[in-house]
Amino acid sequence: MFDGYTASELVSIFVMQGFAGLILFSVFLLMALGLAIIFGQMGVINMAHGEFMILGAYMTYLTSHVFKGAFPGIYGAYFLVAIVVAALAGAALGWLLEWALIRHLYHRPLDTLLATWGVSMILQQIYRSIFGAREVGVELPDWLMGAFHLSDTIELPVNGVFVFALTAAISTIILFMMFRSRWGLQVRAVVQNRPMAGAAGINGTRVDRMTFALGCGVASIAGAAFTMIGSTGPTAGQLYIVDTFLVVVFGGAQSLFGTIASAFSISQSQSSLEFFMSGSMAKVFTLLTVVGILLLRPQGLFVLKMRK
Amino acid sequence: MLEVSNLSVAYGESEVLHGIDLSAAEGEIVAVMGRNGMGKSTLMKSLIGMIPHRAGSIRLGDADLSQLPSHRRVEGGLAFVPQGRMIFPSLTVEENITTGLIAHGDRTIPDDIYGLFPVLHDMRKRRGGNLSGGQQQQLAIARALVSKPRVLLLDEPTEGIQPSIIKDMAKVLKEIRRMMNLTIVVSEQVLSFAMDVADRFLVIENGRFVDEVAAADADEGRIAAYLSV
Numbered sequence: 001m002f003d004g005y006t007a008s009e010l011v012s013i014f015v016m017q018g019f020a021g022l023i024l025f026s027v028f029l030l031m032a033l034g035l036a037i038i039f040g041q042m043g044v045i046n047m048a049h050g051e052f053m054i055l056g057a058y059m060t061y062l063t064s065h066v067f068k069g070a071f072p073g074i075y076g077a078y079f080l081v082a083i084v085v086a087a088l089a090g091a092a093l094g095w096l097l098e099w100a101l102i103r104h105l106y107h108r109p110l111d112t113l114l115a116t117w118g119v120s121m122i123l124q125q126i127y128r129s130i131f132g133a134r135e136v137g138v139e140l141p142d143w144l145m146g147a148f149h150l151s152d153t154i155e156l157p158v159n160g161v162f163v164f165a166l167t168a169a170i171s172t173i174i175l176f177m178m179f180r181s182r183w184g185l186q187v188r189a190v191v192q193n194r195p196m197a198g199a200a201g202i203n204g205t206r207v208d209r210m211t212f213a214l215g216c217g218v219a220s221i222a223g224a225a226f227t228m229i230g231s232t233g234p235t236a237g238q239l240y241i242v243d244t245f246l247v248v249v250f251g252g253a254q255s256l257f258g259t260i261a262s263a264f265s266i267s268q269s270q271s272s273l274e275f276f277m278s279g280s281m282a283k284v285f286t287l288l289t290v291v292g293i294l295l296l297r298p299q300g301l302f303v304l305k306m307r308k
Numbered sequence: 309m310l311e312v313s314n315l316s317v318a319y320g321e322s323e324v325l326h327g328i329d330l331s332a333a334e335g336e337i338v339a340v341m342g343r344n345g346m347g348k349s350t351l352m353k354s355l356i357g358m359i360p361h362r363a364g365s366i367r368l369g370d371a372d373l374s375q376l377p378s379h380r381r382v383e384g385g386l387a388f389v390p391q392g393r394m395i396f397p398s399l400t401v402e403e404n405i406t407t408g409l410i411a412h413g414d415r416t417i418p419d420d421i422y423g424l425f426p427v428l429h430d431m432r433k434r435r436g437g438n439l440s441g442g443q444q445q446q447l448a449i450a451r452a453l454v455s456k457p458r459v460l461l462l463d464e465p466t467e468g469i470q471p472s473i474i475k476d477m478a479k480v481l482k483e484i485r486r487m488m489n490l491t492i493v494v495s496e497q498v499l500s501f502a503m504d505v506a507d508r509f510l511v512i513e514n515g516r517f518v519d520e521v522a523a524a525d526a527d528e529g530r531i532a533a534y535l536s537v
Contacts, residue, residue, distance in 0.1 A: 185407065186407070186410060188396070188398070189396050193396060197396075197407065199356045199388045200388075200408050200410075200455070201411025201412075202407060202410055202411075
């Protein structure tokens with residue numbers, strides 16, 4: 001399939017597709033981190049995770065409109081505000097959902113699956129009623145337009161670089177919180193042994209709610225980033241949720257580093273293959289590889305080794 | 309200090325504890341002796357709230373803890389060292405101990421904990437799961453102690469521990485009682501260990517206390533008779 005390309009062309013193709021893959025990686029990673037934290041902590045598979053992402057995207061869209069109308073002079077700053085708005089909206093809705101629905105369904109994984117799927121459909125309809133069925137897009141501010149020219153054949157879009165930097169920053173913050181903060185310590189204790197964490201003095205219920213809210217907030221940040229690379233529609237979240245599950249399972253549901261490695265390998269192979277095959281063939285190829293590896297390593301890429 | 313009255317616990321329809329009464333004074337070490345399956349662990353787990361009870365009350369000082377979730381009972385002054393130790397295997401030793409600090413919002417591990425268990429200080433960056441059984445037992449006790457309990461519950465602390473270390477553990481428990489003046493309720497099958505530490509023995513059989521002996525007039529043969537199969 002590499003016939004007809006010169007060596008330098010191939011290098012350019014791989015660099016640029018690799019970079020396109022990095023943007024996909026960013027969205028996957030933010031989505032998967034939220035999903036993995038929630039699943040690891042509570043055993044809840046959140047089928048509405050994609051809709052939390054879209055919530056973030058719509059919040060970004062709204063924020064950009066407010067800025068365009070009220071403060072056109074500083075339109076360039078809208079995205080930074082939008083990230084905060086998206087994160088807060090996602091976290092608030094997540095907090096509410098946990099309180100109203102999820103906490104009544106613990107220990108019933110199939111029921112949470114159904115219930116969150118229902119929530120996802122309700123949210124889709126709400127988006128459709130409020131924002132309309134047509135996809136909406138945001139106008140990128142000037143400082144995010146254009147591209148860095150690395151050579152005659154290689155150029156990297158500024159918005160992509162920005163999204164990637166944002167993802168790196170947020171992932172670092174999440175990892176730091178998980179492994180250095182009091183909250184993270186409580187999450188990890190509850191994940192390993194919920195009854196014993198309670199008997200050691202940890203309030204598992206409160207940790208659950210915070211974790212669910214945080215996971216949803218991160219998904220909404222993914223949605224804010226998503227507006228730079230795609231347009232937002234009521235069902236756009238559905239396109240990402242399956243891939244995100246794939247990332248979480250492939251990485252090993254207990255390991256955040258596994259999630260990172262898995263998001264990277266899946267997005268990169270997807271993106272590089274897409275150039276040489278059709279999009280769906282690339283997906284088939286990626287899926288087959290993942291299935292093959294999971295057959296050999298059912299526990300996922302990364303597993304902690306220790307005495308039990 | 310600790311007043312348990314008429315505590316009943318059931319798994320589904322089958323009742324395992326039938327109205328247990330148990331009291332322990334401040335600074336007292338009480339040993340609950342009994343064979344496997346007599347209800348020792350059920351008693352311990354229901355005291356800390358890991359399993360629900362059907363009836364009865366658990367009072368510590370003036371407070372009734374019986375309706376509270378586990379973490380509130382820890383705030384109220386109970387601490388638990390479970391059978392099989394149940395340390396968090398992928399957390400470091402330091403992090404394991406820190407989980408016990410959260411109930412009272414404390415920030416730092418007191419020095420006297422590492423004074424009691426110097427080996428935990430040497431291994432504080434290692435994962436809990438990589439410690440030996442005896443070290444894990446010390447870790448589980450340290451985790452319980454940092455929540456500043458008034459009553460410490462230990463469920464079969466000698467299980468799976470080498471005989472030489474069992475001797476040390478008896479010494480440490482008495483040292484802890486002396487330092488912190490806390491009440492200790494320990495469930496046990498190993499009579500020699502219980503004879504070393506306890507002020508009073510309660511014998512449990514089929515979910516009821518059937519005998520009570522003070523250490524002063526404890527006759528090893530009489531308790532051993534309950535433990536033999």
